Amino acid sequence: MKNKAFLSGNEAVAEGVRLASPHVIAAYPITPQTVVVERLAEMVEDGRLKSEFLHVESEHSALSACMGASSIGARTFTATSSQGLLYMAECLHYASGGRFPIVMMNANRSLALPWSIYGDHRDSLSQLDCGWIQIYVEDAQESLDMVIQSYAIAENLKVLTPVMINLDGFVLTHTYELVDIPQKDEVDKFLPPFETPYKMDLENPKNMGVSSSPSDNTEFKFQQHKAVLDAKEVIKEVDDSFRKAFGRGYGGLVDAYLCEDAEFIMVSLGSTTGTCRTVVDELRQEGWKAGVLKIRFMRPFPEEEIIEITKNAKAVGVIDRDISFGYEGTVFTNVNSALSKAGANVRSLNFIAGLGGRDISKESIREAFYDLREESRGISKKRVKFLSLGVSIDE
Amino acid sequence: MVEIRWHGRGGQGSFTASKLLGALATLYGGKHALAFPSFGPERRGAPVLAFTKIDNKKITDRSEIRKCDFIVILDETLFSENFFDDLKDNGRIIINSATKEVYAKYDSRKITVVDASSIALEVLEKPIANTAMLGALLAVSNIVDLNAVLEGMAGFLKGDLLKKNIEVVQRTFLQCKEVTS
Numbered sequence: 001m002k003n004k005a006f007l008s009g010n011e012a013v014a015e016g017v018r019l020a021s022p023h024v025i026a027a028y029p030i031t032p033q034t035v036v037v038e039r040l041a042e043m044v045e046d047g048r049l050k051s052e053f054l055h056v057e058s059e060h061s062a063l064s065a066c067m068g069a070s071s072i073g074a075r076t077f078t079a080t081s082s083q084g085l086l087y088m089a090e091c092l093h094y095a096s097g098g099r100f101p102i103v104m105m106n107a108n109r110s111l112a113l114p115w116s117i118y119g120d121h122r123d124s125l126s127q128l129d130c131g132w133i134q135i136y137v138e139d140a141q142e143s144l145d146m147v148i149q150s151y152a153i154a155e156n157l158k159v160l161t162p163v164m165i166n167l168d169g170f171v172l173t174h175t176y177e178l179v180d181i182p183q184k185d186e187v188d189k190f191l192p193p194f195e196t197p198y199k200m201d202l203e204n205p206k207n208m209g210v211s212s213s214p215s216d217n218t219e220f221k222f223q224q225h226k227a228v229l230d231a232k233e234v235i236k237e238v239d240d241s242f243r244k245a246f247g248r249g250y251g252g253l254v255d256a257y258l259c260e261d262a263e264f265i266m267v268s269l270g271s272t273t274g275t276c277r278t279v280v281d282e283l284r285q286e287g288w289k290a291g292v293l294k295i296r297f298m299r300p301f302p303e304e305e306i307i308e309i310t311k312n313a314k315a316v317g318v319i320d321r322d323i324s325f326g327y328e329g330t331v332f333t334n335v336n337s338a339l340s341k342a343g344a345n346v347r348s349l350n351f352i353a354g355l356g357g358r359d360i361s362k363e364s365i366r367e368a369f370y371d372l373r374e375e376s377r378g379i380s381k382k383r384v385k386f387l388s389l390g391v392s393i394d395e
Numbered sequence: 396m397v398e399i400r401w402h403g404r405g406g407q408g409s410f411t412a413s414k415l416l417g418a419l420a421t422l423y424g425g426k427h428a429l430a431f432p433s434f435g436p437e438r439r440g441a442p443v444l445a446f447t448k449i450d451n452k453k454i455t456d457r458s459e460i461r462k463c464d465f466i467v468i469l470d471e472t473l474f475s476e477n478f479f480d481d482l483k484d485n486g487r488i489i490i491n492s493a494t495k496e497v498y499a500k501y502d503s504r505k506i507t508v509v510d511a512s513s514i515a516l517e518v519l520e521k522p523i524a525n526t527a528m529l530g531a532l533l534a535v536s537n538i539v540d541l542n543a544v545l546e547g548m549a550g551f552l553k554g555d556l557l558k559k560n561i562e563v564v565q566r567t568f569l570q571c572k573e574v575t576s
Contacts, residue, residue: 006418006430032434118434170434171457176414177429178421274455357434359459 007179009172012140013079013105013165014039015179016147018049019187020103023074026054026065030084031117032169033107037079051077059084063091063102070100071208073199075151078102081169082109082123089127095162096131097224098209099198101154102162103147104132108270108321109169110356118357119169121269121321125298125330131224133163133231134298136269138255140177143167145248148187152238155194159231161224168271168321170357182246190245232300253302255294256309258284262291263314264372267306267335269295272319272353272360279365290369301334307342314376315347317368319387321354328384347375353387364388397538398460400481401445403469405438408525412467413445415551416529416539420449423547424539427453442473449538465489465536467528469511479505489531489571491524507535509567518563526560530567541568 007015013036017025025044029037043049052069056062059080066076080088085106095102106124110116124134133153137143143165150163167173200208212220236252243249257277259265266276276292283290293309295302310316316339320329327333332350339346351368354360364387371381399416403409410432417430426449433444448454462483468474468490478488482505490498491511498508511527533541545561552560 004422006414006421006428117436168457170431174434175429175431175457176417177454178427271457274457278456361458361461362456 003181003183005179005181006176007140008035008174008176009140009143009167010035010107010174011039012144012179013147013167014043015181016144017077018043019182019184020075020077020148020151020191021049021188022051022077022103024052024054024066024069024076025078026056026062026069026076027078028056028059028062028080028084030059030081030107032109032119032173033079033081033084033105035173036105036107040077059088060091063088063095063104066102066104067091067095067098067100070095070102071098071200073194073196073201075155075194076100076102077104079105079107081107082111082117085123085127086111089130092127092130092132092162097220099160099224099227100162101151101160101194103150103154104162104164105143105147106164106166107169107173108166114356116356117169119171119321120355120357121166122323122355124164124166125322127164128298128330131161131228132299133159133161133228134166135163135296136166136298137172137296138271138273138294140172140175140179141248142250143172144179144181145242145246145250148182148191149238149242151191151194152242153231153234155196156231156234156238157196159227159234160196160198161227161231166270171271180248186245190242228300232302235297235300250296253295253297253300254305254309255296256305257292257294259291259293259309259313261289261312263289263376264317264369265291265293265310265313265315266317266319266365266368266372267293267295267331268319269298269321269331272321275360275362276319276365279362279369282362283366283369288369295331298331298334301338303338303341306335306338307344310339310346311342311344313346315349315372317349317351317372319351319353319360319365319368321360323352323355332384347372349375349381350384351387352384358388361388396448396450396454396456397464397536398462398483399447399449399465399467399532400460400463401447401467401469402473403443403445403525404473405441405443407469408523409443409467409469410445412469412525412529413447415526415548416447416532417449418551419544419547420539422550423543426451426539429454429457462486465532467532469524469528487535489528489535491528507531507571509571511567514563514566518559518566527563527567530564531571533564534568534571541565
């Protein structure tokens with residue numbers, strides 16, 4: 001029986017968490033993530049969710065508490081955003097190095113200064129190297145589904161790595177849409193209780209959270225790196241089995257839309273992909289061979305998929321909702337690294353858009369496609385261009 | 396795609412109306428919808444915006460609404476003549492006002508005036524005009540079938556409140572149907 005509801009992205013995440021039944025939730029509210037924490041607190045209060053809810057005093061404590069609980073083999077959840085994510089930065093590395101399979105929702109929001117509560121990807125992309133698996137979702141349904149999938153990925157013994165699910169602040173967290181809520185018993189079948197031999201256990205004592213010396217640190221870091229690389233296969237397997245169980249799948253590391261014969265491909269993360277799909281549909285009607293490539297996972301990075309999907313394109317654009325000051329967008333750097341390793345000589349352009357919540361309009365995406373077409377015709381365009389820039393200094 | 400912008404003040408229920416319409420259109424009307432508030436801080440009494448996008452296919456466009464099919468104004472002090480520029484060619488403003496004559500100078504194909512507050516006060520005994528304005532919007536738009544809405548409201552309201560709100564929706568619906576037909 002289908003159970004459908006009209007939910008916001010935040011509420012969809014909370015429903016996903018309810019279905020995954022973590023033992024421990026420790027979270028601190030922050031705009032635009034607050035509703036996740038509120039809904040989970042309500043569910044624990046009214047008994048729909050049998051979790052220990054820890055009302056901590058900071059994000060640093062939230063993630064620390066999750067690590068403590070995870071070390072005895074508990075399933076844990078936290079959620080944060082922006083400044084809160086940065087406040088737990090120290091613990092992010094601790095959690096991945098400790099191989100704690102924590103799942104966290106991050107509501108993508110700009111970073112101060114200037115102070116801004118609105119969305120962009122500068123918070124999570126600034127933490128790309130913290131060892132977490134990073135997912136970027138496009139709508140409320142994918143938000144709910146990926147909470148469930150994330151536990152299956154994180155808790156796989158080949159992976160044992162924390163997962164960060166990123167939702168665009170407001171555009172996803174505060175937008176209501178139709179969501180199919182899976183049945184609890186079906187989720188229980190898909191996601192059995194977490195079992196790990198690597199936990200604090202009185203019967204089988206061991207040392208966790210150790211110090212290392214120069215003679216063994218590299219081995220730890222090599223294994224950590226390998227685990228995130230191994231996650232690539234696990235991510236695909238989990239998505240396949242999720243599709244079998246619930247009739248929905250997302251394609252694993254990337255989602256390519258109309259890319260098979262595309263001459264011009266726009267790469268994007270998160271909700272921007274949806275608007276890109278609309279623009280690509282319009283361009284196709286006008287005779288363009290245009291496509292959009294959604295990067296669903298920034299770590300592990302879908303290098304092989306990007307190379308394969310863009311191999312026949314004339315030009316590739318990358319929309320970044322971030323800027324690495326003094327260089328270019330971080331997604332662009334990563335995509336170009338993949339393309340150059342393959343020896344591909346496809347032209348690529350970077351479009352910086354949607355910083356601090358600025359609308360990414362259909363017109364601005366269209367303009368980016370026009371730039372790709374000109375670039376492919378040998379008319380050299382700016383390699384890093386700010387879309388919808390209000391000042392003329394860039395031109 | 397039908398694009399609707401709601402104007403009200405914090406506490407008047409404009410976002411609730413945009414959300415209710417989206418929920419009814421999807422759960423009971425077989426459509427796809429997105430409903431969202433104007434992003435940012437919310438304060439009681441301050442001007443707020445809300446939006447609903449409704450279509451027969453999945454809506455992937457997450458950009459802001461530029462041109463509207465309908466602009467619904469719960470609080471007439473927020474009305475501006477510039478709103479007419481935000482309408483699509485066949486777009487229409489629906490405004491809550493007890494003084495119809497103030498708006499008589501505008502093209503009647505572009506604006507519908509409904510005294511939603513009086514109906515709300517009479518039936519609900521509260522000046523909460525959001526469901527009354529929803530009824531008016533349904534009358535001029537044909538976005539969702541009235542019966543689907545009345546059936547669907549039972550999923551969100553209960554008892555006396557449900558009965559009274561159904562009455563409110565029916566009254567503004569009929570009133571605006573007569574005006575526009």
